[in-house]
Amino acid sequence: MTAASALTGLAAGEPPINFAAHQFRAGNMAGARDDFEQMLAMLIGAIHPGARLIAANPGDWGIDVLLGDLSGLVVIWQSKYFWPAVTRSRQAQIRESFDSAVAAAERHGYAVSRWVLCVPSSMDAPTAQWWDNWRARRQRETGVEIDLWHETNLRNLLITPDAAHVRRHYYDPYVPGEAPRAPVRSLASDSDAVLDACLFVRQLRAAGHTEVGAAKREFFNAELMVREITDKGVRAELAALAESDGLVHGVWEARFNEIGERHPANPRLPGLHAAVMGELRESGAFPSMLRAGPVHRCGLMHRVVEDRRAGWVRHWRTVADEHGAVA
Incomplete structure (x- = not known):
């Protein structure tokens, strides 16, 4: 499957990727968080072979998905199922997740080169401004590159050829082009x-x-x-x-x-x-x-x-x- 054919498929009538699907699949928000994290692990593994999911037992050292060896230099992806938007109330969780990852690296003797926050939504304007300021400051202080994969980034990745199987598994459980059950009727x-x-x-x-x-x-x-x-x-x-x-x-x-x-x-x-x-x-x-x-x-x-x-x-x-x- 080529990138062109993936885009053609979208234009032909396939619905856009809806990250609320994780709630519908799991039945609740706790399950949706786990389902989204599993999807991310598959997506990152498709793009970066060798990336792996780190289980929480009981803590996860501030790591959800890891690329590299915990004896040297690593890239960390942090999954946060913030839905339907990333608002001011989420700022403390973001700070704590990053600080936890940096502290665990210092404690266990490895280095974080890049930390990526992954969310299935977008930030509102005040939170986006906070993120830009916080990201610049913490990059200077720690030397860690900080990135954001928001809903648009994730959709762009999911329609690439390498990630086609991830999209099919998590977001395409439907039969395209099927007619409605019955014609819509008017009211008497x-x-x-x-x-x-x-x-x-x-x-x-x-x-x-x-x-x-x-x-x-x-x-x-x-x-x-x-x-x-x-x-x-x-x-x-x-x-x-x-x-x-x-x-x-x-x-x-x-x-x-x-x-x-x-x-x-x-x-x-x-x-x-x-x-x-x-x-x-x-x-x-x-x-x-x-x-x-x-x-x-x-x-x-x-x-x-x-x-x-x-x-x-x-x-x-x-x-x-x-x-x-x-x-």
Whole structure:
């Protein structure tokens, strides 16, 4: 496989690499951290033959992936599954990881020539400024070259020919070009009126959304899909539906926490709905057995809101409680 063919494959309709896939594969953030670290070990090994993963037992000497011998000069890659962005709250962990690696080298008699922080996201502006200043200062103080592999670097590496097997294993568990389960259906006027009274619509209104017609259509089509799957009772399809429910809920939770931190004084959490739905529309992590198109995927998110497990404002639980009291 050539670099040109890899890029052609992306242009032909393969979804972009989504690092949230580690959460969906593992089912929780702790598992996602381990899964991301395993992916990095494979990726670095493909680029630098001889690189190896260092197990924590109980400590890892500040090393996740190592190139070189622990009797001489080494390169260290540090895996940090910071998602969905690297913010100010992560600065202490970055400092501690680097300091731990340098201290372990001094203690055990080897030298670190390069230290690479690997994250599946990007830094916000204040953190990027902090990183640039901290990196320059610590390089001067220690003589260690400090690098950053963020989400763009990692994607560029993953689409190279040498890393094709890593991408296939971690990010391509789908069948490209498969049609949605059924054509998207329009709402009848009576259905539109019924959906007006639903909790997912009330949550959208609470967030300031004036137009909710597309959301109703998404919910309606997801309901049809779920009914079809449950009526047929095919075990693999039911499992795919359960996995997809966890997937959309996980995307919402990650974005809710991110935007809540970014807008601590705004109860409406601006941009939350757009961020979640945009990620769901483009995600390549949905199980192929579901055969769900973008409309159905977004509808599954509205079902989670309707089930009182999510919302679009900071006080979404209060909105749900008030809705239940009225109903």
